[in-house]
Amino acid sequence: MNLQSFNIKATAQALALGMLCLSQTAFAQNAQDAQIEKLISQMTLQEKVGQMAQITLDVIGKGKDRYSSFEPLALDTAELNKAILKYHVGSVLNTANNRARTPQVWHELINQMQAVATKKARLKIPIIYGIDAIHGTTYTAGATFFPQQIGQAATFNRNLVREGAEIAAYETRASGIRWNFSPVLDLGADPRFSRQWEGYGEDPYLGTALGLEAVKGYQGQLGQNGEIDAKHVAACLKHFLAYSAPASGKDRTPAYMSEQMLREYHLPAFKAAIEAGAATIMINSGLINNIPTHANYQILTKLLKEELNFKGLVVSDWGDIENLYRRDHIAANDKEAIMLAVNAGIDMSMIAYQYEVFCDNLVALVKEGKVKQERIDDAVRRVLRTKQQLGLFKNAVEKQKDYPKFADKTFQQAAYNTAAESITLLKNQNGVLPLAKNKKVFVTGPNANSMRTLNGGWSYSWQGEKVEDFAGQYNTILEAIQNEVGKANVQYAAGVSYKMTGSYYEEFADKLEEAVAQAAQSDVIVVCVGENSYTEKPGDLNDLYLSDLQTTLVQRLAATGKPVVVVLNEGRPRVISRFEQSVPAIVQAYLPGNFGGDAIADILFGDVNPSGKLPYNYPRYPNSVSTYYHKPSEEQKKAEGMYNYEADYNPQYEFGTGLSYTTFKYSNLQLSKNKLKVGESLSVSVDVTNTGTREGKETVLLYLSDKVASITPDVKRLKGFDKISLKPNETRKLTFTLSPAEMAFIGLDLKPTVEAGDFEVQVADQKAVFVCE
Structure with missing residues (x-):
């Protein structure tokens, strides 16, 4: 056989094998679809509507009412049977009494539910259990907690984000739970917003890149028909769309923006995650242009299901269908609210x-012709497919023994690594950091000796107020510093403390004068300030400045003349301009999780070289909250004759800021061509050298500026990033590809557009220009 004949035969065999695989895949998919369609054909209207209903665990827990449960937690058999056998409820979520449970308890509870659903119910359809496991398995005692998403974003490390999601998925499955309400893909462009810390920062490109890694980590490598294996969970993208952009900055309040802005800044992360196979999506609790998103047919059906071709499950947020009636007043009663939401998608x-209320009214609406049977069938099809995708029909019950690595040391090391890479050194005058280990250190501030503040909300409880009940084995910042240099070298006084009132807090002076006097006797002061834990409405605020008491504490400490290191432990950037100039060193820790204290201490004393970068602009004033990708008109120059120069674009620290204990030099920025046709890609390379004396990690950020466009362009946009580690004197060449998609913007026709003209590429202090023709 000659070579040509061999190649022809081999090609034919490969094609035949490929066709066989395709036909087998199609057959399997058709078989699965047929199973779902058969099940739908057998269901009564009541059974279908029940599959569309999700209830919280307290409803079926033993207790005096359905809003709380007795402890120790146990299921109420009568209520469980009513929900699943009479109303055919298809999903349960959350924990009971707002409190984490052990893996053993989770397995017992969920197995009881599945026993009723799969053995007693007529059609034996399993339930799907959902949980908010947003930085680890939130409601499981002993689970591995990573930094919150804002801290993960500061790592600019795709691998760490994906690894963290994989571990969270594993430990969620180890808890018997298969559906995770994460990741948050809301664009965190407003520091006033109480949930900014739940997302990946202000930049659409960064949020898209890291959101993709999270989805891949949660769901793993999907099977040929979209199956999610036993070590992974269904991801849920939150909160579609523009939830994080309310005009007031407060949670669940209206947003006002053009469709062009929606598509340019808020849609990309969701679009990419949907294309990557994200199984489910949760809807924005607020309003866009005066229309509640839960009733917005254009967004939920026309955009999400038709244009983006999302085939997965669309779930409401907590109580948001009834909010159409009770809060938003676009429905006259609950029944009309249900009609609007279901018809919207x-x-x-x-x-x-x-x-x-939901089930009875929806059944009535279908019978009255106000909700079409086809809409119900479409919704149920999506619910059942998600259950099928998770293998619930084959095996609804998890076995705890199948997850022996729960809380494994390797998982904990990964959480520490992420915390260490997230911490961002913002200021380091005169090389104050790293601290010498023979110095007398005074530690103070309300966040110095708190595990609650290190973790933030969604940690063992909704507002994080129960953290101290579960996290005693981990180290606060104070304890970690004591471990670092010995208790004899560390003095502590709070100065300011948080006073708890239920789930909420207020601040009070806690022997502030004594703390200042004690600080004056030390060699160096570490003051840990920021916020206590919060999320959603309880986190709304009226003043973005750091609190008066904490500001006073820092100012008094700075007046002692001792070197002051400020450690910021906060969910959003609280304004610090009232004392920023008076302190030589500032470290941003975000919400680093259970291993945050150890990571912070290692940064402060030089065991770890800091490498975090800000994933947002840190504002200088409460009324100056522009993103780094603002419009040129926001930069008012003195030469233009403007009078209030203080009102110029002036962040305290800009997106991408982050110092190291070594130094890096950029050089030799090169483009593959200086002219290219619209639609062509461009290769960009740059050399990075570690010019310091110790090994360090550097995040390389590539920005693109469209110099002239039919819609006023942003001054620059992130279009590529990579994180590298370099030894002293080591140089590495990095290469990025700018595709047409990276050069495009959303035009007036609401489509991605690349226009001819000049573009500028910037990497650190290196710039180059190319022309699209």
Whole structure:
């Protein structure tokens, strides 16, 4: 056989094998679809509507009412049977009494539910259990907690984000739970917003890149028909769309923006995650242009399901269908609210409590012709496919022994690594940091001796107020510093403390004068300030400045003349301009999780070289909150005759800021061509050299500026990044590819557009220009 004949035969065999694989895949998919369609054909209307209902665990827990449960937690058999056998409820979520449970308890509870659903119910359809496991398995005692997403974003490390999601998925499955309400893909462009810390920062490109890694980490390598294996979970993208952009900056309040802005800044992360196979999506609790998103047919059906071709499950947020009536006043009653939401495209209602209202009214609406049977079937099809994708029909019960690596040391090391790479050194005058280990250190501030503040909200409880009940084995910042240099070298006084009132807090002076006097006797002062834990409405605020008491504490400490290191432990950048100039060193720790204290101490004393970068602009004033990718008109120059120069674009620290204990030099920025046709890609390379004396990690950020466009362009946009580690005197060449998609903007026709003209590439202090023709 000659070579040509061999190649022809081999090609034919490969094609035949490929066709066989395709046909087998199609057959398997058709078989799965047929199974779902058969099941739908057998279901009564009541059974279908039940699959669209989701309730919180307290509803079926033993207790005096459905809003709380007795402890120790146990299921109420009568309520469980009512929910699953009479109302055919298809999903349960959350924990009971707002408190984490052990893996053993989770398995017992969920196995009881599945036993009723799969053995007693007529069609034996398993339930799907959902949880907010947003930086680890939030409601499982002993689970591995990573930094919150804002801290993960500061690592600019795709691998760490993906690894963290994989570990969270594993430990969620180890808890018997298969559906995770994460990641948050809301664009965190407003520091006033109480949930900014739940996302990946202000930049659309960064949020898209890291959101993709999170989805891949949660769901793993999907099977040929989209199956999610036993070590992974279904991801849930939150919160579609523009939830994080309310005009007031407060949670669940209206946003006002053009569709062009929606598509340019808020849509990319969701679009990419959907294309990557994200299984489910949760809807924005607020309003866009005066229309509640839960009732917005254009967004939920026309954009999400038709244009983006999302085939997965669309779930409401907590109680947000009834909010159409009770809060937003676009419905006259609950029944009308249900009609609006389901017709708009909601597939499952996170009812939480009054599931009978939802189920009974939706059945009536179908019978009255106000909700079409086809819409119900479409919603149920999506619910059942998600259950099928998770293998619930084959095996609804997890076995705890199948997850022996729960809380494994390798998982904990990964959480520490992420915390260490997230911490961002913002200021280091005169080389104050790293600290010498023979110095007398005074530690103070309300966040110095608190595990709650290190973790933030969604940590063992909704607001994080129960953290101290579960996290005693980990180190606070104070304890980690004591471990670093010995208790004899560390003195502590709070100065300012948080006073708890239920789930909320207020601040009070805690022997502030004594703390200042004691600080004056030390060699160096470490003051840990920021915020206590919060999320959602309880985190709304009226003043972005760091609190008056904490500001006073820092100012008094700075007046002692001792070197002051400020450690910021906060979910959003609280304004620090009232004391920033008076302190030589500032470290941003975000919400680093259970291993944050250890990581902070290692940064302070030089065991770890800091490498975090800000994933947002840190504002200088509460009324100056522009993103780094602002419009040119926001930069008012003195030569232009403007009078209030203080009102110029002036962040305290800009997106991408982050110092190291070594230094880096950029050189030799090169483009593959200086002219290219619209639609062509461009290769960009740059050399990075470690010019310091110790090994360090550097995040290389590539920005692109469209110099002239039919819509005023942003001054620059991130279009590429990579994180590298360099030894002293080591140089590495990095190469990026700018595709047409990276050069495009959303035009007036609401489509991605690349226009001819000049573009500028910037990497650190290196710049180059190319022309699109």
